[in-house]
Amino acid sequence: MKKTVYFLIVCLFTSCVSVKNYNENLEKPIAADKLKEDVNFAYLKLHQFHPNLYWYISKDSLDYKFDSLKTTINKPLKPLEFYLKLEPVVAKIREGHLRVTIPTRRLTKKEQKYLLTQKGLFGRYNFAIDGDQLFVLDNAEKVPNMQVGTEILKINDHPTLDYLKKYRKLITSDGKNQTFQKYYLAKSWSSFFTYENGILDSVKLETKYQNEIKTFYLKREKISKVEKKVEKVEVKKKQQQNKNSDYNVARKLYNRSLTFEKKDSSIAFMKINSFSNTRSAKFYKESFATLKKAKTKYLIIDMRNNFGGSVAEINNLYSYLTDEKLKFLNDIEVTSNKSMYHADYFNQVPNLIKPLAAIAYPFYLVGTAFSNKEKDGKHYLRANYKIRKIKEDNFKGKLYVLINGGSFSAASILPSKLKGDKRAFLVGEETGGANDGSVAGRYSTITLPNSKLKLPISLMLFQPNITFTNTEKGVVPDKEIIPTISEVLQKKDIELEWILNDIANQK
Secondary structure, three states: OHHHHHHHHHHHHHHHHHHHHHHHHHOOOEOHHHHHHHHHHHHHHHHHHOOOOOOOOOHHHHHHHHHHHHHHOOOOEOHHHHHHHHHHHHHOOOOOOOOOEOOOOOOOHHHHHHHHOEOOOHHHOEEEEEOOEEEEEEOOOOOOOOOOOOEEEEEOOEEHHHHHHHHHOOOOOOOOOOOHHHHHHHHHHHHHHHHHHOOOOEEEEEEEEOOEEEEEEEEOOEOOHHHHHHHHHHHHHHHHHOHHHOEEOOOOEEOEEEEEOOOOOOEEEEEEOOEOOOOHHHHHHHHHHHHHHHOOOEEEEEOOOOOOEOHHHHHHHHHOOOOOOOEOEOOEEEOOOOHHHHOOOOOOOOHHHHHHHHHHHHHHHHHHHHHEEEEOOEEEEOOOOEOOOOOOOOOOOEEEEEEOOOOOOHHHHHHHHHHHOOOOEEEEOOOOOEOOOEEEEEEEEEEOOOOOOEEEEEEEEEOEOOOOOOOOOEOOOOEEOOOOHHHHHOOOOHHHHHHHHHHHHHO
């Protein structure tokens, strides 16, 4: 018992020292020649692991940008200052999954415990962006002075548009399209702000609502015991009520749902906020059985603001939308037959089951070796993403898919395949993810030797089995409808309205 207590004390002390040392290193400038070594190292690893590095940028152009970056590093920089130089150059590769991890201050146990008792600042709201303007989209807690439609003009006397311009440079979509940035920035700008300014207990805001300008302080509030208890009960209730819909605690919504637009069940609406894959097989099995029993004629699948997720889930969903034995994805391209050995195998495994993961690791290596194949001088992993058996409950009616710039990764691959098969009619805005595929899947996280910045590099090129457009753009809708910021703030769903009118006209 004494040894156990002693061990725990040592671990706690070591952890505190580790956090302190890490945070101190974030404030230490790194010599310019060392940072240039990091730039060279990053480029080398990108070339080694990224399977389609020159998809959207030529080698000469990328070489020039990396060389130009090194010429701007003429004095020592702190890790965050170096990040703000390196990340915009990596973003020029125009791969939405590829970005340097921003260096952030680690929290002590005491700070973590304190934040658990506090409500957030900006994290309590959802936002919408129009150009360089930032608006409050949702205020579920009805915090004073933050009505839906409020524009945030300044934060701590600094113009909001300056923050948005700075952070937009750190974000890229796939290829040439520009639709993804505003959706991702609306979700992430407050995180960038916190990384830059630290965790604050209050901020001074200048806002505008209905032409009235206000200045006030937005402050953290303590979570009462009653509120914590009520929230815990509410979350548990939602999780139990619709288990297969997969309640997302962080976003306070279900990852997937199925409803009917008409009493006669002729029109169904399936909303998918994320391809989390948690209980998804059961959800789709039950949902499509319900659609078949209800003799539903029209199915609307909403993938707007879905940043992607599991390829296995979209492959399974696709199998309910076709009555042909088609291949969903091509074989997965990698840089070499050894690249998958560098994947972050243990990083995504919880500490409790890492011993089991270690036992299974040799089997992973053997499986990876046998899945490799070479064709025309390129290396591939054999993909099993194809329809082996036609689903009994596959949907045979008219299919509409709603997309926008927030449809990314897996939420671009599936619409691309459905459009390529001429199976669905797409409505909305060009997707943030590319039409012809995405470099995603497993990552190899590289640590730059001097700055210690993390660079996760996707190892796998996923491409739908379609005739490629080679436009370097996202999935383009059959009917483009882009709501104005006024319609967004008023929660007017003009894209869905168009589909319902189109169906009514058909009837």
